Amino acid sequence: MTCHIAALYRYPVKALSPQPLDHAVLEVGGGLQADHRYALAHGAGSTAGAGDVVTGRLPRSSLVTLSDCPKLATLVTRFIEPLNVLTVERDGRQVTRGDLTVPIGRAILEDFFTAFLRGHTRGKPRLVIAKPGETFANHERPGVVLINRSSVSDIERVVGQPVDPLRFRANMLIDGPSPWAELEWIGREVRVGGGVVLRVVAAMPVHPAAEVNPQTGAVDLNLDKAMKQGLGHDTFGILCEVVEGGQVNTGDTVMVA
Incomplete structure (x- = not known):
């Protein structure tokens, strides 16, 4: 399966604004440089x-x-x-x-x-x-959080309103796969661009922060409840560990082994 990076973000300070990036360096055993530092x-x-x-x-x-x-x-x-x-x-x-x-x-x-x-x-x-090698991200294991924009669209169908992908505070947004295909990638490797290799280690639970509208600060969605009722699960996004590091760019091809 082939897809591509639609957007890259890091979060230098936990709970504060995402920083959009044209490119990012992924570190072996870690994630994006300066993410949740x-x-x-x-x-x-x-x-x-x-x-x-x-x-x-x-x-x-x-x-x-x-x-x-x-x-x-x-x-x-x-x-x-x-x-x-x-x-x-x-x-x-x-x-x-x-x-x-x-x-x-x-x-x-x-x-x-x-x-x-x-x-x-x-x-x-x-x-x-x-400290070096650690972050303040919600996941205890260092890595990169990836979400599939078509899965966001499916959540919008369930809740009946637009859902800003930034609610989920992911590092990498991808286009191409069908909704929820990414949940089938656990245990597989993902090659990004010219040589970066990620290994998908876990699906991510929807965090309460996703209930906060990233534009207004209003708590306006109960995503956990809506997803359980409409989809039968409340996992969204996948955590990937960096096996081979390097630079990734928006538009890079993403291939699942």
């Missing part, structure tokens, strides 16, 4: 200090998530990788920016999120950094 941790009930390099996975309850704080979707954040700078826009206007790698830069950003999320977090939010 940073996160906001609750100030109370967490052992992670501001700017800490986290040496083990923090429990989900320690992190600020989109499902718990859906108003985060109303912000537009941009990660400027060469500078390690995060900018934050609200209502079309930049409201703050800071270097994620230095204490003063993180402090500026933390002050903004403290005010913006007042009443939604435990203590002052703190920016934390994943």
Whole structure:
């Protein structure tokens, strides 16, 4: 079966804006460079200090998530990788920016999120950094999350309204396969472009963050219930481990072995 990459995204800071990419480097045993590298941790009930390099996975309850704080979707954040700078826009206007790698830069950003999320977090939010080889993604196993846009269309049929693929916070969107064909790829290898090889290791459960409209921040869909009733399952997207790394590009061919 042959298909192609329709879009690539990474999420530099957990729960904040996706970053569309024309190309990305996939790392063996990991995922996209800088994907879910940073996160906001609750100030109370967490052992992670501001700017800490986290040496083990923090429990989900320690992190600020989109499902718990859906108003985060109303912000537009941009990660400027060469500078390690995060900018934050609200209502079309930049409201703050800071270097994620230095204490003063993180402090500026933390002050903004403290005010913006007042009443939604435990203590002052703190920016934390994943150690090399780890991420703050929902899946414990490092890798790339892939979704099939025709499966998104089938979900739209079930719920009776448009469904933005960005709800699912995947890394790679593909065109070509029939709806749900990707769920049959578990255990198989996928070759992307000129030499990147992925191995499909698991189907992904629909995460509560997918109930949040990525444009408005409204919790406006119960996808778990709708999919169970209309499709008989609530899995969507697949997790792939990187077997052979390299650069992938939008438009690249994707072939399933």
